[in-house]
Each structure stands twice: as structure tokens, then as C-alpha cells.
Amino acid sequence: MTAFIWDLDGTLIDSYEAIMEALEATYRAFDFQDWDKEAIHAYILKESVGQLLEKKAGETGTSLAQLKAFFNDEQTKRDDKIKLLPSSKEALAFADKEGIQQFMYTHKGASTQAVLENLGIKSYFTEILTGASGFERKPHPEGIYYLMDKYKLNPHDTYYIGDRKLDVEVAKNAGIRSINLTQESSPINQKIQDLRDLETLFTK
The missing domain is CATH 3.40.50.1000 (HAD superfamily/HAD-like)
Incomplete structure (x- = not known):
């Protein structure tokens, strides 16, 4: 079969709108200064949101678990936009x-x-x-x-x-x-x- x-x-x-808004909120909350909407959208299309968050955790020393939890919560808040x-x-x-x-x-x-x-x-x-x-x-x-x-x-x-x-x-x-x-x-x-x-x- x-x-x-x-x-x-x-x-x-x-879910582009929900994902990008949740990522922007995550960048603001963790005080990441390099928000670039077009570049980040291109990156997550080529790789994934998970890999982006892993990259940011490695660059900044931020807890990956905290980053993922915050992003997931922000995205869930925007599920009505999907x-x-x-x-x-x-x-x-x-x-x-x-x-x-x-x-x-x-x-x-x-x-x-x-x-x-x-x-x-x-x-x-x-x-x-x-x-x-x-x-x-x-x-x-x-x-x-x-x-x-x-x-x-x-x-x-x-x-x-x-x-x-x-x-x-x-x-x-x-x-x-x-x-x-x-x-x-x-x-x-x-x-x-x-x-x-x-x-x-x-x-x-």
C-alpha cells in the first residue's frame, strides 16, 4: 500500500508570519542585536528554525533549551495566523x-x-x-x-x-x-x- x-x-x-514574529520576539527578549528579517528568513528556509536557535545559543552562550522554550511559546501564541x-x-x-x-x-x-x-x-x-x-x-x-x-x-x-x-x-x-x-x-x-x-x- x-x-x-x-x-x-x-x-x-x-506559518511564515507566525514564525518570523516569534523569532523577532525571541531576538528582542534575549537582546540579540543582529535581527535581519530577510537574511533570517533565507537561513531558516535553507536550514531550519532549530538550527538558527542552536547557532544563536553557540554564539551568545545562551541556553538552547531556554531559547527553544521561549520561541515555541511565542509561536503557539500566533497559531491563529497559520x-x-x-x-x-x-x-x-x-x-x-x-x-x-x-x-x-x-x-x-x-x-x-x-x-x-x-x-x-x-x-x-x-x-x-x-x-x-x-x-x-x-x-x-x-x-x-x-x-x-x-x-x-x-x-x-x-x-x-x-x-x-x-x-x-x-x-x-x-x-x-x-x-x-x-x-x-x-x-x-x-x-x-x-x-x-x-x-x-x-x-x-
């Missing part, structure tokens, strides 16, 4: 209609379930793994291994769908296939322009 494991931010939802990306709901409904099993593996924290519920898409997922689930962060494949083992997923029929290089890397590390909105096609990755392209790839 085909299975989709979804990334969340930048793939199914647009929106579905175009075609998200249609893609999830298509996969559901085709009998494709759907999961999520995201770095977003404990508020993920409530966000998905509010956006009307939580019911599409058999299981949702978040930053609060206790697994290693991507590109470590621990979370994917857990889902594959628990649900007996066939690696040849399992796809990680994301929007960053990190998402291709976690698929590669887990020995499954990748579908990605920004990374070029390769032997392990299929680039798509829009989530609607999934219908062309997987219609029976």
Missing part, C-alpha cells in the same frame, strides 16, 4: 480517496494537533509525529523508522513529501522516496510544482 509521510510548514501550511497553502486540502482529500495512508513528521511542537484540527485536516492522518514526540530531528530518520515499523510500510511505496533539502535528506536516510516542492529531481527525489501534481503521479 502506498503511504505519504508529510512535512508541515511550507508544505501544507504557511493558513493552509493552496491545494493542501485537495491533495490530502485525493490521497484519502485513493486509499493512500497518510502520516505527518514535523518539527512543529505540541500545538500541531490543535492547528491541524482548526484547519480541518487532522482527520486525514493516521498518526502525527511532532517536535514533542521525542524523536531525533530531521534529517535523522528515527521518526520515519518508527512509522515504517509500526505500520509495516513498504519503503518502495512510502514517500516523504516536503519543501526543503532537509526533507529530501531524511527520506534518503530512511531508505524511502522523496517528493519535494523545491528540490530538483534526482534518483531519490521527484520535484513537483504544486501539490496538485500528486494526482498525476498517483491516480490509479
Whole structure:
């Protein structure tokens, strides 16, 4: 059986406004003087918010745990600003209609379930793994291994769908296939322009 494991931010939802506001609040609270919205946005798209916070902790000697806790709290306060990306709901409904099993593996924290519920898409997922689930962060494949083992997923029929290089890397590390909105096609990755392209790839 085909299975989709979804990334969340930048793939199914647009949380840019919430993330950037939470990061700016974090920089102010910890008195970091180098806030540059465009440069920071480019960095987290290429890497991740987690890596940005690790970098700032290393540069300033600030507790990484404190930074992450503050940022997560600030982001959760802004969950009402999160929106579905175009075609998200249609893609999830298509996969559901085709009998494709759907999961999520995201770095977003404990508020993920409530966000998905509010956006009307939580019911599409058999299981949702978040930053609060206790697994290693991507590109470590621990979370994917857990889902594959628990649900007996066939690696040849399992796809990680994301929007960053990190998402291709976690698929590669887990020995499954990748579908990605920004990374070029390769032997392990299929680039798509829009989530609607999934219908062309997987219609029976």
C-alpha cells in the first residue's frame, strides 16, 4: 500500500508570519542585536528554525533549551495566523480517496494537533509525529523508522513529501522516496510544482 509521510510548514501550511514574529520576539527578549528579517528568513528556509536557535545559543552562550522554550511559546501564541497553502486540502482529500495512508513528521511542537484540527485536516492522518514526540530531528530518520515499523510500510511505496533539502535528506536516510516542492529531481527525489501534481503521479 502506498503511504505519504508529510512535512508541515511550507508544505501544507504557511506559518511564515507566525514564525518570523516569534523569532523577532525571541531576538528582542534575549537582546540579540543582529535581527535581519530577510537574511533570517533565507537561513531558516535553507536550514531550519532549530538550527538558527542552536547557532544563536553557540554564539551568545545562551541556553538552547531556554531559547527553544521561549520561541515555541511565542509561536503557539500566533497559531491563529497559520493558513493552509493552496491545494493542501485537495491533495490530502485525493490521497484519502485513493486509499493512500497518510502520516505527518514535523518539527512543529505540541500545538500541531490543535492547528491541524482548526484547519480541518487532522482527520486525514493516521498518526502525527511532532517536535514533542521525542524523536531525533530531521534529517535523522528515527521518526520515519518508527512509522515504517509500526505500520509495516513498504519503503518502495512510502514517500516523504516536503519543501526543503532537509526533507529530501531524511527520506534518503530512511531508505524511502522523496517528493519535494523545491528540490530538483534526482534518483531519490521527484520535484513537483504544486501539490496538485500528486494526482498525476498517483491516480490509479
